[in-house]
Amino acid sequence: MTNPRRASFFAAALSGRMDRRHVLAHGLKLGLATPVITALMANAPEAAAAPAPIGARRSSNQEGSGTLTVISGIDVAELDPHYSYSSRASLIFLGTYEMLIQYKGSATDQYDPMLALSWEGNPDGSSYTFSLAPNATFHDGSPCDAQAVKDSFTRYLLLGAAVADVLKRFVTDPEQMVVVDATTIRFDLGRPQPLFLAAMASEYGPFVVNPRVIEANKTEEDPYAHEWMKFNAEGAGTGPYILSENLPGERQVLTRFEGYHGGFTGAEFDEVVIRIVPENATRRLLIEQGEADALTFDLTPDDVAAMQDNSDLQILTYDTTRVNWIIMNVPRLVSKEVRLGFSLAYPYSETIDGAYKGLMKRSGPLPDTVRGYDPAVYLPQTDLVRAKELILSGGFAEGDTFEYIFTAGDEPERTAAQLFQANLAEMGFTLEIAEVEGGQQEELIYGDMPAEEQPHFIGSWAWWPDYNDPYNQFYPNFTEAAQDGGGSNAGDWVNPRFEEIMVEAATYTDEARLVELMKEAQNILTEQDPPCIYQGQPTYYTILRSDIQGYFNNPLYLSSYPFYKMSRAVS
Amino acid sequence: MILRLIVRRLFFLIFVLFGLSLMTFSLSRLVAGDPARMIAGPRSSQAQLEVVRERYGLNDPLPVQYVTYVTDALRFDFGESTATRRPVSEDLKRYLPATAELGLAAFVLSTLVGVPLGVLSAVRRDTWIDHISRFISISGLALPVFWLAIMAQFIFFGKLQWLPDGERLPQSVDPPTTITSLYTVDGLLTANWEVFGTAAKHLLLPALVLAYGSLAVITRMVRGGMLEVLNQDYVRTARAKGLEHRVVIFRHALKNAMLPTVTSIGLQIGLLLSGAFLVELVFSWPGIGRYAVSAIEKIDYNGIMATTLVIAAIFVMMNLVVDVLYLFLDPRINYR
Numbered sequence: 001m002t003n004p005r006r007a008s009f010f011a012a013a014l015s016g017r018m019d020r021r022h023v024l025a026h027g028l029k030l031g032l033a034t035p036v037i038t039a040l041m042a043n044a045p046e047a048a049a050a051p052a053p054i055g056a057r058r059s060s061n062q063e064g065s066g067t068l069t070v071i072s073g074i075d076v077a078e079l080d081p082h083y084s085y086s087s088r089a090s091l092i093f094l095g096t097y098e099m100l101i102q103y104k105g106s107a108t109d110q111y112d113p114m115l116a117l118s119w120e121g122n123p124d125g126s127s128y129t130f131s132l133a134p135n136a137t138f139h140d141g142s143p144c145d146a147q148a149v150k151d152s153f154t155r156y157l158l159l160g161a162a163v164a165d166v167l168k169r170f171v172t173d174p175e176q177m178v179v180v181d182a183t184t185i186r187f188d189l190g191r192p193q194p195l196f197l198a199a200m201a202s203e204y205g206p207f208v209v210n211p212r213v214i215e216a217n218k219t220e221e222d223p224y225a226h227e228w229m230k231f232n233a234e235g236a237g238t239g240p241y242i243l244s245e246n247l248p249g250e251r252q253v254l255t256r257f258e259g260y261h262g263g264f265t266g267a268e269f270d271e272v273v274i275r276i277v278p279e280n281a282t283r284r285l286l287i288e289q290g291e292a293d294a295l296t297f298d299l300t301p302d303d304v305a306a307m308q309d310n311s312d313l314q315i316l317t318y319d320t321t322r323v324n325w326i327i328m329n330v331p332r333l334v335s336k337e338v339r340l341g342f343s344l345a346y347p348y349s350e351t352i353d354g355a356y357k358g359l360m361k362r363s364g365p366l367p368d369t370v371r372g373y374d375p376a377v378y379l380p381q382t383d384l385v386r387a388k389e390l391i392l393s394g395g396f397a398e399g400d401t402f403e404y405i406f407t408a409g410d411e412p413e414r415t416a417a418q419l420f421q422a423n424l425a426e427m428g429f430t431l432e433i434a435e436v437e438g439g440q441q442e443e444l445i446y447g448d449m450p451a452e453e454q455p456h457f458i459g460s461w462a463w464w465p466d467y468n469d470p471y472n473q474f475y476p477n478f479t480e481a482a483q484d485g486g487g488s489n490a491g492d493w494v495n496p497r498f499e500e501i502m503v504e505a506a507t508y509t510d511e512a513r514l515v516e517l518m519k520e521a522q523n524i525l526t527e528q529d530p531p532c533i534y535q536g537q538p539t540y541y542t543i544l545r546s547d548i549q550g551y552f553n554n555p556l557y558l559s560s561y562p563f564y565k566m567s568r569a570v571s
Numbered sequence: 572m573i574l575r576l577i578v579r580r581l582f583f584l585i586f587v588l589f590g591l592s593l594m595t596f597s598l599s600r601l602v603a604g605d606p607a608r609m610i611a612g613p614r615s616s617q618a619q620l621e622v623v624r625e626r627y628g629l630n631d632p633l634p635v636q637y638v639t640y641v642t643d644a645l646r647f648d649f650g651e652s653t654a655t656r657r658p659v660s661e662d663l664k665r666y667l668p669a670t671a672e673l674g675l676a677a678f679v680l681s682t683l684v685g686v687p688l689g690v691l692s693a694v695r696r697d698t699w700i701d702h703i704s705r706f707i708s709i710s711g712l713a714l715p716v717f718w719l720a721i722m723a724q725f726i727f728f729g730k731l732q733w734l735p736d737g738e739r740l741p742q743s744v745d746p747p748t749t750i751t752s753l754y755t756v757d758g759l760l761t762a763n764w765e766v767f768g769t770a771a772k773h774l775l776l777p778a779l780v781l782a783y784g785s786l787a788v789i790t791r792m793v794r795g796g797m798l799e800v801l802n803q804d805y806v807r808t809a810r811a812k813g814l815e816h817r818v819v820i821f822r823h824a825l826k827n828a829m830l831p832t833v834t835s836i837g838l839q840i841g842l843l844l845s846g847a848f849l850v851e852l853v854f855s856w857p858g859i860g861r862y863a864v865s866a867i868e869k870i871d872y873n874g875i876m877a878t879t880l881v882i883a884a885i886f887v888m889m890n891l892v893v894d895v896l897y898l899f900l901d902p903r904i905n906y907r
Binding site: 067075077078160161162165230231247248249250251253273275276277278279281282285286288289291437438439440442443446447485486 | 605606616619738853854861868869870
């Protein structure tokens, strides 16, 4: 049936006979109708199942320290702790999930209980037994017993993500995990493994995930429920906080899990809000104005320097396990003498003082927080005369041009690159600097593009180990296997003696021998045959409002907070 | 005539979107970067990367990838974002309303302030109002929106503490019942005055910053148009007939002066969308601009293409609306 008014409207419109009054009248009706139509569309059933924001919003009961607001410049894309390899995601995981053990305070070689209240290794370190907290439950109330731990680690292994390598080095078969009784689990490693505890305390992967939740959400195509776990966490963890809200691009909210087996003293925060604030200037304003309580390593060094005298803030600085370096392209830089020459041409003190405002200290490839660090490691000092001799010895001539890339938006690295450019200019060489997006830089480093086609230098690169282990720092960066996508050996550097050292270090059992091996390895990497220019260890900082207490850092948990230990001082 | 115009434009829109999709697809594939690496993580092995490439169809030949993409896009399936791991259509549904609300508020502000200011500036030429209006026009065009956003935030949030730093709603306030997904509008429609007030307060600063550039253009256009028509014979005739000043200005002069301004206002919507990229970053506004920036940084092919196509489609549609409006504003215009 045709509506005559509608027909006349369309007829008028189509014939161009409609006057302005008609347009206004119909426009007004359309304007009023739009919200109604949109409402109907919004309430229409979804065409396909799509991941929804986690949980319902919970209000804080304000019995404890209220809300802790943390700000972060980046969002988290992956909420599955058995898949994610991101320290930003671990900021959430360390509050909502638990490993069996964790690094103790700021130590990198001592451990504190988490899900396991106690643990012990057999005399040769080939087997480790963990006694679990008997009252531990998952967020859905189901018990977290030894079988659940085994099932969780089985999923972690079999899901096959890169982060599983942390466990796979020690356990490759689920049968190596033995449920002794309801609260006891044993890991039979087959041979002495002195680093097993270190790996089990890593912030990358060894979290215990509720197998019942996995079972309930798995599908035929996705037997480990990864698709569900990417965006969800309901009932999955045992940690002191529950991920109660996840608004992508805006914030994640953690609320207290009242059934936490460790209990609460009452002083802890009721709620932790992690707000995503992409702009540096806004982050600074928020912490200065008291709109946020905490921020870690997420400002420019200039901003941190400018905030030093603010009595409303605590600025805590500390060393982590991270080292920044510039990858040198071995085939294009011809010889180790040339590479040593560029190492001597680098403006170390200017970079630390000028670009990083003192928030960095010199180091070789291994930070002083990781076992095997050599305090007497060779650190090249800027010497442009010697540097020029070495570079010219490789067949280069004055006036030659070199290419340098770094990550777009990395302010300290931009300054550092310009300082390096100035030094090379003083020596008669030209350094062409280009900025690339992070994704492009990773492709250059991890891709299989021939070294001959890559720039001479790739800046803005950094590494830290998954756990306290020098092999974990070196293997992915400097071995032959780490070339062409196998790791981040983008400069195609190969040193036969270094390869031998790595083979031995992979299976070491004697700590003294490891220290000896690492001393040699560090000398090869810095003085004998440098593949990189090591800028140093960036000094991390956490900025807290003055009334926040209980915070401590651990060099291996780079961007995280001990939420469970933190509270707000009563004024 | 209008139907023909609309059909013709919609027909051309297909080619525009096809061309754009081909261009963005080719360009995004030319940029060095491996989305599989972004998904699997930098420390993943070749075998793990292969699994991801297979899952996301990244191993298919480029023409196959393109055809698959276009076929799916016709069903509003833009694939999965390699940055957020969600379906891109879901992401658009989540982020587009925030940008729409911001853009709409900026559009309304720039039009409601810009048109009267332009009129006043022309009518009171060379007075202090005109000088202020010209200052606004020049500064609005000259100042980069990114700088303006940081300064506005520093002054109104940092120093004066009159307005919030950004965000659509603070964590302490629950969003309103979803009707249009625009928080201010939904707050109004559900008579949730707390939400409406809070959302409006949060919207004001980013909208003002975003509006400033458009306001400058509109003010300048209206002023120029008014100055031109105020000297026309028919305006003098209207005045000679003894019509009230207000009637001469608004009914006779402004109506004709608005013709070029309407075109400009239509185009401003496109510019507001592009300006939103930067404003959203500064004000932590969870909109399509921020989403696009993140997609670019993370080599999220599907995210980049979908945002480009959506913005292009909005731009083209706005031009169509302007063309249709022209027919009503000026009967002399004929698109044949």
